Amino acid sequence: MTLIIIKQDGTRYNLRELGIRVIDFEPESLEVVNAVQEIEGGGYVVTNSGYGVRRLHATLQIKGYDMTDYALFRAEVFALFVGLESFYVIDEKVASRRWHVKPDGKFSISRKNTNGTFDITWLCVNKYAESIATTSSFKEWDADVWSWDGTIDWDEDLQYVFNTNQFVVNNLGNAPIDPCENELEIVIKATAASYLQIVNSTTGETYRFNGTLSTNDTLTIRGIQTFKNGVSSFKFTNHALISLKDGLNNFVITGGTIHSIAFNFRFLYK
The missing domain is CATH 2.40.30.200 (Elongation Factor Tu (Ef-tu); domain 3)
Structure with missing residues (x-):
């Protein structure tokens, strides 16, 4: 050891x-830490829970x-x-x-x-413990950065780059990805006349970028920040965030045409 x-x-x-x-x-x-509130007459209710x-x-x-x-x-x-x-x-x-x-x-x-x-x-x-590999890492059997523990199948194609407006992102960890606390980068190549809206139907979150996008532009959502061609563009968004729950996350994008969208993050483990 x-x-x-x-x-x-x-x-x-x-x-x-x-x-x-x-x-x-x-x-x-x-x-697990629970916040409780006493009820008049006896007993209590749990008002919030966290770690x-x-x-x-x-x-x-x-x-x-x-x-x-x-x-x-x-x-x-x-x-x-x-x-x-x-x-x-x-x-x-x-x-x-x-x-x-x-x-x-x-x-x-x-x-x-x-x-x-x-x-x-x-x-x-x-x-949380975090994977050494990110979703952009090349999957190699003899590399010590991958864990063949039942969540990652050697024969499964780990796809985290998409070129359609509807797709599914599989978070193979057993904990959610919160962009306020954890690494999460979304890199987008798209064309849009006036806005681009990203909806994670699984979490109910909606992110919207208000502006045009051409084939020469790159929109990057890194944590809580947004960049267009490397320039901070958070003020042109609806100030919402995109997170990932553990398991499958269903995405729908409207307002433009996706040419490429890549998700880069580490899997988290409780």
């Missing part, structure tokens, strides 16, 4: 290769050749795990998924001779 740490600059650390033994790694489940903070827990061990080597190793551990920037953690057992985390609190290394064991906790920046 090992964990992979990927820093924001792309530097990759395999804990096994660093000589750090992973004894245990356990993510917490999502915490709380999520953490990952690991038990790690280091070994030194002598006390000097142990002390230097301990300093390297502090340098690796203590900081204010977020990073990614990958469990080798599920190498196709990653966790976006930040250090949480402090840890102490319990030493016995030149061996040290410690428990470390990470706070999840994104409450």
